[in-house]
Amino acid sequence: MLIFEQSQADRFNKAQQPGEAIALSDIPSEFRRQQRVALPGVSELQSVRHYTRLSQKNFSIDTHFYPLGSCTMKYNPRACNTLAMHSNFLGQHPLTPASNGQGFLQCIYELQEILKEATGMRSVSMQPMAGAQGEFAGVAMIRAYHDARGDTARSEILCPDAAHGTNPATATMCGYKVREIPTGDDGDVDLEALRAVVGPQTAGIMLTNPSTLGVFDRNIKEIADLVHQAGGLLYYDGANLNAILGKVKPGDMGFDVIHINLHKTFSTPHGGGGPGSGPVGVSERLLPFIPVPMAAKTDDEYHWLTEKECPQSIGRLSANMGNSGIMLRAYIYARMLGREGLERVADYATLNANYLMVKLMEAGFEVALPGRRATHEFIVTLKKLTRETGVTAMDVAKRLLDYGYHAPTTYFPLIVPECLLIEPTETESKEEIDGFIAALCAVKQEAYDDPEKVKSAPHTLPVKRLDDVRAARELDLRWTGEESLIKSG
């Protein structure tokens, strides 16, 4: 049932009314709303029960193992939420003077320092509100750098073919043409292909290392040298930072600018699709262009740096300071783990991934790059299974849901056929991983014994397999009260 189907026009929740209705006689009628807003008329209990029940139709980290490659679905410690929701943080208007927010500013400043140390960058700004906005900030800084030098002929950004879709989309938003570079058979960027396309038109390259193929690109130094020699800059997509915390720093690999997804490596919640937070780090040469406002410290006072102090900054990307509440959660997480805990993150994320990969290979699964170490994630390709049974990676993913496991990432990266990108994270136990292995083996067996069962999965969830094609063809994006041909659920 939708909340609207429980609604009565004249029912309302008395406890939430601020007072009686008042006539707005001093606002001329031409400015007033004609048609009343169609919000549901339900009691508080009806609403609470409805949304509690809806929540129970979700998989989540708190309820299920969630081995979603490239998404780092690790445990989100409850303390981070509880403490970040202290009323003295929640009650602060963004215009509050810094002198009334020294406690908060200190947290943000120290988080910037922690992220500098973790990434080896010269400075970090918390302004971007998500990974893709961090990417935007990074590429906008690359553009500002070239422009400031009068080097305006650079029109291209290079991206590996295995890159996240946000990389090429961001380059376009910053007014660049995108050129894809192929990946070699060993999973590393094809250096010959890179040599062939890098040149005076190259503004920069966007890379993830470890790559989206779940391997560490061993030629990163050569790539950095090639691009730098051509006058381009290197952008590091921090999607996979969890794999290398404390082991190797993007700054040391030669990157000029990076973004970090706090909702991955620093365990802030994914929230059903956000809010994220995508802080950017810069090397010395991009320092003048870093986005503001950012937290700064003078003597023992914390304050905000703005466009006034940073005139060459690419400026602000949000009306306020970015996703402040998410930064607090990341800060609390980083302080709980501390230096030794953060180093252990990469250790155990990598141990779990390699263990899971080896066990799946033993069970007859084909991995995309069998000669390579897994990083924090790896790719299984099901092309043989698909050929022999007609069961696809999507079918396997849906059937895993019946076994109580969230599906791995499917069909990404685009260059590996019928793939599952699997990332267990460091917070899962050996028992949980063993259970997942058993489930994948069971599904594989079913694909041979009873392929229809897998192809028609899931069978035990609140709904059966949903019709995506119909959703796109017969668009229904809001409730209008008519059921049309659709049967009520």
Add this chain to the structure above:
Amino acid sequence: MPFIPHTEHDTQQMLDAIGAKNIEQLFDEIPEALRSRGLDNIPPGLNELEVTRLIKQRAARDQPLICFAGAGAYEHHIPAAVWELTTRGEFYTAYTPYQAEASQGTLQLLYEYQTMMSSLMGMDLSNASLYDGASALAEAVLMAIRANRKSKSRRVLIPTTVHPDYRRVVKNIVNNQGIELVELDYCTECGQVMVDSLAQYEQSDYAALVIPQPNFFGNLEQVDQLTDWAHDHKMLVIGVVNPMAMAVIAPPGEWGEQGADIACGEGQPLGIPLSWGGPFYGFIACKQKQVRQMPGRIIGRTVDRDGNRGFVLTLQAREQHIRRSKATSNICTNQGLMVTASTIYMSLMGAEGVERTAMHSHTNTKALLEQLTAIEGVKRRFSAAYFHEVVIQLNQPAAPVLEKLAKAGYLGGFSLATDYAELGDALVVCVTETKSDEEINQFAHAFAQALR
């Protein structure tokens, strides 16, 4: 180690299965020259008791001021159930609902949100959210340029009565694509854009006109005339509006003869705490014919194999993970959890609740204005009708007055001296339904003291 469950025995068994001597060996593909030597500048870890002590000490230094400021972020009452439900693990720790069958809770909620938000805006449909109000306006500008087939222009008209930081953000985002923002002046007597001042723009081609409602001064713009003027000159109309105001003020869909083409803004007033400015969420709504130009995630209703209804992410062919460099935007993550809170908020308040919240905010502001303008040296600056913010003119610089008010425990408003120097010593103040008559009296009294 915090949050890592492995026993020594587990670790050894796993290493044996891999055939590695130790964990360090798993990193042997990283070139030795690049290896870092730890994270020495990060402090050692704290247990939950210790970190609680630390954060509580920090929070204790930050007593919030009593809020009489708006300027883009508004303090409203939030029912207790909103965040109790929103922070349930099933909402809080779920991923983007790509696996629809395992995400029906989030997907149905977002479909309900799209229904509520499109109704609030008087528009055909809404997406499932963007980052914040300012970046939503930037996306709306990009969308209008894609959608306006009658115009070849990459120029957009934007009044200076739009929030100054919104204008900065829009510029910072769209200027990389060669899009030009042309600023429109306002009438310094009435505090709104005058339609008869627009004749000078009629001879050139512009893709869109942005109309704020209420504007940054809290005033109501003449949206009907502005919308019709823009449509007469082949521009699309983008409304950037306060969603709480739209409970009682005409929403973009009702503007002029045909209504605005795109509505966007900051969703924070609907159930999101002030929280130092974030996380908030941006909303965007449009007419049916523009749906394929919409950025960000959209949820659609469909059926499952048995014909029962269900919900999925739809029209994904617009998005970066499918279209890559040809996507409508690079946006991926949105502000799902904030929309969860807002949807629950709107269901708990109902139409009656948001209307009364808007009404009480307005009448409280009116009450404060009467008290402030009774003080010597304080005048109302503009003549236009207002919603729940209003500009007052002082007989002395606003910044020191605000400092004195802060010492007295008040966030007294936003000084216009930097962004609107032409207005002299002016201040925009805001009152919502959260303030009692007594609190308004006390603030007015403190204000009079601060002016002395």
